[in-house]
Amino acid sequence: MKLSDIGEDAVVEALTRELPVGKDVIVGPGDDCAVLGKKSDASWLLLKTDAVIEGVHFLADDEPERVGWKALCRAISDIAAMGGVPGHAVITLGVPGSTELEWARGLYAGLRRAAKRFGVGIVGGETCRSPAAKFVNVSLTGSVVPSRCVLRSGGKAGDFIYVTGRLGGSLRGKHLDFTPRLVEARWLAENHKPAAMMDLSDGLGADLPRLAAASGCGHEIWPMSLPCTPGSTPLNAMNDGEDFELLLAIRPDRAEALERDWKRGFPELELTRIGQLTKPARRSTRRSAGGFDHFRQD
Amino acid sequence: MKLSDIGEDAVVEALTRELPVGKDVIVGPGDDCAVLGKKSDASWLLLKTDAVIEGVHFLADDEPERVGWKALCRAISDIAAMGGVPGHAVITLGVPGSTELEWARGLYAGLRRAAKRFGVGIVGGETCRSPAAKFVNVSLTGSVVPSRCVLRSGGKAGDFIYVTGRLGGSLRGKHLDFTPRLVEARWLAENHKPAAMMDLSDGLGADLPRLAAASGCGHEIWPMSLPCTPGSTPLNAMNDGEDFELLLAIRPDRAEALERDWKRGFPELELTRIGQLTKPARRSTRRSAGGFDHFRQD
Incomplete structure (x- = not known):
């Protein structure tokens, strides 16, 4: 059975069943973000991961700065939807070796612009070769006051x-x-x-x-x-x-x-x-x- | 200038210059993990993101359970290298719609096995279509006592x-x-x-x-x-x-x-x-x- 036969929600349902979520989990898989902490904490940690993929979320000739903006703002939107404030992001950039440095610079210019606008720190990441399509994965932390979550x-x-x-x-x-x-x-x-x-x-x-x-x-x-x-x-x-x-x-x-x-x-x-x-x-x-x-x- | 002309370290150097790292950052880009918190905190938050990509980090006919094991253990290895303890992971799975559900199930079996072995909670993620190669991105939190970092x-x-x-x-x-x-x-x-x-x-x-x-x-x-x-x-x-x-x-x-x-x-x-x-x-x-x-x- 192929993923295209059963659709996205059923795939997610099949894969996230019986996951070990560990301790200090307020909300696990299934909401906009994971919510981590203890019930009595003054602030909870939000955690989100999200990717944009060439050919799906952006096209090869889209301006890279706008792709970077979109990549980070998608994750910020999820933190927002929990009532939270975004914190720190780490970026995975997967691109072919034939990618122009100017493209990658443009992407990072867009990431930086979104980070500055919404108060996000970009604190690390990985850059690796992706043989076919480009992708950008953003993982973003956030915080939320429990009563506002x-x-x-x-x-x-x-x-x-x-x-x-x-x-x-x-x-x-x-x-x-x-x-x-x-x-x-x-x-x-x-x-x-x-x-x-x-x-x-x-x-x-x-x-x-x-x-x-x-x-x-x-x-x-x-x-x-x-x-x-x-x-x-x-x-x-x-x-x-x-x-x-x-x-x-x-x-x-x-x-x-x-x-x-x-x-x-x-x-x-x-x-x-x-x-x-x-x-x-x-x-x-x-x-x-x-x-x-x-x-x-x- | 293409990324293949200048090599990975120079690419990372070019992209991470002048990043807005934000506040509460002990260590930003350039180490195994980002280290977040205030100097006086009893524990610091570690944050790592890392991807495995088909054709680079694994092959199409590698057993998916071993790919899942590898994907999570790579990030655990980085948390370990800071002297830390892994916490919670969020997973991005990018695969073509023609992917067999059994492959995705196998991948998650490997992720679960590694999570249980090393005390990691899997608390969320994204599943999205990647038109060409499969990839799995793992973002992992951890914690470390400052004196042991x-x-x-x-x-x-x-x-x-x-x-x-x-x-x-x-x-x-x-x-x-x-x-x-x-x-x-x-x-x-x-x-x-x-x-x-x-x-x-x-x-x-x-x-x-x-x-x-x-x-x-x-x-x-x-x-x-x-x-x-x-x-x-x-x-x-x-x-x-x-x-x-x-x-x-x-x-x-x-x-x-x-x-x-x-x-x-x-x-x-x-x-x-x-x-x-x-x-x-x-x-x-x-x-x-x-x-x-x-x-x-x-």
Whole structure:
């Protein structure tokens, strides 16, 4: 059986079963980041790893500086989605020996620019030969105050679902230049702590079912309410992926205050109510309804 | 200018210049691991990232369980070389969609086996499509008591240089089945703290000049003293790479006690005196004298 026969979520499910997670683990596989520490600690360590691969996440002729920006900002987006603050990154660069030094320099210029913008330290890495495609793996630490740590699993039936910004059309360029919602996520965790939150990397159609499943809920989406990037349709918003916006669930009695305060705090960034978590039986969208699946696209 | 024209060390030098390392960094790029924390902390966080790539670090028909073992043990070896204890790992698996699920399961069986053996928790990761070659990136945390943290940079002219085990011939199988010297490195850090230490990943001919340079020293190797794997020559010991033995420098007045206690503690593993750190002017081997260079082999 090939990975493309069963799809990404089933592959991950098969591989992460019965992993030895060790001690001092608050959250193991299955959320945006691992959360490490003891329950009583004043701060928990977040840990994330993520790769961008030539031909999948970027193209050979994309500007290397934008590839570097994207590589680090993807991981920052995951730290943000936990309510955390990014700390230190280590980089693995795998490239053919025929790669121009200028390309690698450009990549690092993008990594440095993102690191400076979001307060990340780049403290090491590995550079090795990859015979075929280039790839860049970023591993990033972060920290989060336990009371502000937001998981995927805290949603309840009846919670309203929101997204930041606009969705769809990422491949027209946004996927290389997006702004991880670090400031917004910290504001949320401090002021209107979501019941559940994650970042949208594979598209709403793939990611919302993951958040709902982690919360033991079903979900419904109101397609006409989806905030679409100009030129994109609700179908793009569901399936294109790489939006790197926040997806969050809020208790219904807190929705009004959130919407009011958000408009004051972030007048230039939309926060849109797009649906609701439901009881599991009522869920209207199957887990594999859409979004980017790494193995089914081969 | 291509990376293959200038070689791995010069590439790393060019890319890591002027990196924003951030705060709370004890050791940044250039040692086996990054060391994070404040000077006054009771324990420091170690952070390492490392990849194995098909066609470079393993072959398409190598047993996936051995590939998984190798992928995690390489990172454990780096944590060991700092005098540390490994903590939690996150895994990036990049594979074509045509990959058999059995291969991925085998890989994870090897990762699990190494994790259980050396007390590592596997707490998350990413699984994504890599169109051409497979790769596995491991990011590993660790911890070290500050007084036991051993860097590459603490050597002085006159220190004796030792290696554990035997060198060379790794490609005949050892590179997939090696035992990271975690127990031995902890014993050293606690009982006979080396002035400098690193693990041998690219071969003595590449790695010893790195340790010597980090310590501001030259070095001399006594070729006839090199402990060679049966069937290997001193040239293999210098150049093959992937030995994953410890390379350490010890002050001359501590060498006798170390050798005596080592024989008692590890009667089945050799510890061999193979050379000496020297003043920079006297160094007998150029930095690029041998060993595995990722970009020059293309």
